[in-house]
Structures are given as C-alpha cells and as structure tokens.
Amino acid sequence: MRFDIVTIFPEMFDGPLSHSIIGRAREKGLLTIHVHDLRKWACDKHHVTDDYPYGGGAGMVMKVEPFASAVEELKTQNPGAKVVLMTPGGELLNQQSARGFSSLPGLIILCGRYEGVDERVNGLFCDMEVSIGDYVLTGGEIPAMALLDCVARLVPGVVGDEASIINESHSDGLLEHPHYTRPAEFRDARVPEVLLNGDHKKIEAWRREESIKRTATRRPDLLEKAVLTEKERAMADSLLEQRDQEERG
Numbered sequence: 564m565r566f567d568i569v570t571i572f573p574e575m576f577d578g579p580l581s582h583s584i585i586g587r588a589r590e591k592g593l594l595t596i597h598v599h600d601l602r603k604w605a606c607d608k609h610h611v612t613d614d615y616p617y618g619g620g621a622g623m624v625m626k627v628e629p630f631a632s633a634v635e636e637l638k639t640q641n642p643g644a645k646v647v648l649m650t651p652g653g654e655l656l657n658q659q660s661a662r663g664f665s666s667l668p669g670l671i672i673l674c675g676r677y678e679g680v681d682e683r684v685n686g687l688f689c690d691m692e693v694s695i696g697d698y699v700l701t702g703g704e705i706p707a708m709a710l711l712d713c714v715a716r717l718v719p720g721v722v723g724d725e726a727s728i729i730n731e732s733h734s735d736g737l738l739e740h741p742h743y744t745r746p747a748e749f750r751d752a753r754v755p756e757v758l759l760n761g762d763h764k765k766i767e768a769w770r771r772e773e774s775i776k777r778t779a780t781r782r783p784d785l786l787e788k789a790v791l792t793e794k795e796r797a798m799a800d801s802l803l804e805q806r807d808q809e810e811r812g
Contacts, residue, residue, distance in 0.1 A: 564718045565595040565644065565669035567637045568707050569630065571612055571676060573598045575704045585712065588721040596711070601674075604632035613677055622678030627687075630673055630680065634688045637671050644669030645690040648680065649703030649710065653692030656710060660693075664710075665717035672710060674703030736789035738778045740770040775799050779806065 568576060576598045580586070588594040602610035606628050613623040634646055645667055654660070664670060673684065685692055695706045716722050743754040757769045775795055778785050779802035786799050 564593075564665070564667070564715070565641050566597070566711055566715070567641070567644065567669065567671045568596070568598045568674065568711070569601050569633045569637075569671065570598065570674040570702075570704055570707070571601045572674075572702070572704055573600045576708065579708050580711075584721060585715055588715065588718070591720070593718060593720050594715055599633065599637070601629050601633060604629040604636070616678060620678070624678050625676055625680045625684075627681040627683045630684045631688055634671060634673075641669040641671070643667065644671050646671045646673065646688055647710070648673045648675065648685055648689045648692045649694075649706040650675050650679065650685075650692045651694050651697075651699050653694040655697075656693050656695050656713065658713075661710075661713040662717055664714045670710075670714065672703075672707045674707050676702040736785055737774045738782055738785070740773040740777065771795075772798070776802060779803055 570576070580589070580596055580598070585594065585596075589596060601612050605612050605626075611626070612629050613625050616622070616624045638644065638646075645664070647670055649672060673680070673689070693706070693710060695709045700706065743758060747754045747759060755769065757765050775786075775789075775791070775798060778789065779799050783803055783806065786803070789799075791799060
C-alpha cells in the first residue's frame, strides 16, 4: 500500500516511519511511504502556503493552490488513492474505518496547520476529512502519523502474527481482555488461575467475559453496537446497572 503525506514539516516524519513494524514493512516493500513538502507546490518565489483569512480574525489559513497542485500531481502517480484531510472537524477515526482504508491502493494524507485549511481544499480535492479525537493539536502531522500507523498494521503481512490483530480492542466493538505473562505472581498479585490450567475453552470464555466487563466499565458507549449473545447482553446490562448505582452513590 502506498501512502503520500503532504505537510510543511516533512522532517517530523523521519523517526516514526523508520523504526519498528512500520520500518520493517517498508524494508520488505509491503508499504511505500512518501513524505512531501507542501512548499514544493507553492505559487510564489517565497513558497508561501498560508494567508490571512477573508472576513478577518486571528491566525492564518492554509492556501488552496498548493494543496490542489499537490493532490493533482500525486493522483497521477496513484490514481486509486483516496485523499484525506486531517482536521479536528472530520469523521472520527475508528478501527472499522481503518480497516476500510487498508484495502485501498493508497492514501494521500493532507496535514493542516494554523487556523485551518481553505474550505475549497476539502470541497474540491478531498474524499473525506478525518479526526483522531475531540481535541485540537498544533497541526495535522501527529494525526497523520496515527492514521498511517493504524491503517498500515492492517495491511496483510505488516504485522508478523496476523492472528494478534483479530481480537484486539475495537476489532469486534469491545475492548480487549487483560493480558498476563511471567511471573505467575508478582507482589501478591497473581495471574488468574484459569489462564494457567491449559483449558483453552475456559480461557476463551474468560477472555470474552473480561472483554465485556472491561468495556462496560471503561467504554459503556461501545456496548450499544457490540455484537453480543442474549446471555452476554444480559450480563452487560447488569454491569451497566451496577455501574450506574455506584456512580449515584
């Protein structure tokens, strides 16, 4: 899969994209990642990519022309790529949308800055806007890294043991169950006995139950869309009721 990232700070990506799973996937040719300096497509000799907002107000707005030229050129290199603008006002990234992105031939990721990006960039050149959360960062570079990492690990072959991504948090609408490794006991905190007895059927049942419990405790909003059996739904409802009672005191 090919990723093209357009930013005014390309040097920010050097470290994160050169190490660990992403770095190894690039070496194997599973991922192709190009980081582009938006100033390359600026229209003037000073390579200006922002200007004052029409109507007045604080801050600067990123210009439409450099992004337009960047997208048009990059689309010729990867016509099937989708164009994504990282912005706090975009659609919230989740595991399901990441899985959809991972099946594409490529993503062109645009990083905004300052007060935002000229609305015509989104209206004329983007397939969608994406946010990584309900907060504001100094720019779209860190969100772009998060999007790339989230999507890249779902590309076949990128994660060595692909079974490890099947039951992780959000893959089925629930948070992942707790994990333990050696030693079996540490400072009076012992690994649950069910994980030590070798009965895989009981282990899977325990993990499923703990996953539902953790979701009910930490992210009850996820349970509305989670796929649960009738028995599991009853358990989840009971946990939510207990949680509400505790919060009421």
